[in-house]
Amino acid sequence: MFDRNLRKLTNILKSQKLIIATAESCTGGLLVSRLTDISGSSEFLYESHVTYANEAKHKYLNVSNEILEKYGAVSEECAKTMAEGLQILSNCDIALCTTGIAGPTGGTKEKPVGLIYISVRYQDKTTVRKYLLPSFLPRKLMKFIFTEKALQLAISILKN
Numbered sequence: 001m002f003d004r005n006l007r008k009l010t011n012i013l014k015s016q017k018l019i020i021a022t023a024e025s026c027t028g029g030l031l032v033s034r035l036t037d038i039s040g041s042s043e044f045l046y047e048s049h050v051t052y053a054n055e056a057k058h059k060y061l062n063v064s065n066e067i068l069e070k071y072g073a074v075s076e077e078c079a080k081t082m083a084e085g086l087q088i089l090s091n092c093d094i095a096l097c098t099t100g101i102a103g104p105t106g107g108t109k110e111k112p113v114g115l116i117y118i119s120v121r122y123q124d125k126t127t128v129r130k131y132l133l134p135s136f137l138p139r140k141l142m143k144f145i146f147t148e149k150a151l152q153l154a155i156s157i158l159k160n
Contacts, residue, residue: 005151006034012158013044013094020154021092022048023061023082025073026100026116031147046092051082061085061097072111074099079117079128087121095121096154102142103135114142118150120157129153 013020022032032048035041049060054073057063062085063078071077079099086095100116107113114133119126131149133142 003034003037005148005155006038009151009155009158010035010038010041010044012155014040016158018044018093018158019046020044020094020096021046021086021090023051023086023095023097024048025050025052025057025082025098026102027098027143027146027150028052030143031096031098031150034147034151047090049086049089057082057099060089062088074101074111074115074117076117076128076130079119080126083119083121083126083128093122094154094158095119096150098146098150100131100146102139102146103137104139107135116146116149118146118153120154122157127153127157 024031029050035045051057051060054068061082063081067077067081079097082097083095097119101107101113103113113135116131117128119128133145
């Protein structure tokens with residue numbers, strides 16, 4: 001039941017012979033962990049990076065200090081650059097990235113707990129979506145739902 005989107009995405013990746021890479025901040029590796037729950041994931045999964053710190057986003061994904069200072073790590077601009085940087089770094093077909101605030105602390109009025117930006121880079125196009133979950137959700141559940149949203153976004157892009 002909980003892996004319907006996971007199986008759907010991995011079936012698309014396998015059938016289209018696509019390679020995916022992930023870069024995660026707020027999901028802390030849960031997205032790639034779920035992908036590796038699928039036997040044979042080495043057919044479609046190239047690499048993953050947990051770029052939790054701003055310095056890691058800059059070092060591995062080429063997110064500029066200017067973006068981080070002006071917009072913050074939890075922003076559309078950062079998410080977009082993460083996906084673009086990941087695709088260059090890994091030479092993957094699809095780059096899937098997450099950056100957000102899983103709580104229960106760390107939120108602000110402008111960027112509350114439950115805010116996430118998910119980005120997908122595919123066929124020279126970057127798509128970023130913003131989601132806001134209820135801030136009262138427990139952290140583990142928040143992270144799981146964030147990964148579900150990421151899987152759903154990737155599926156919608158690959159189906160078009």
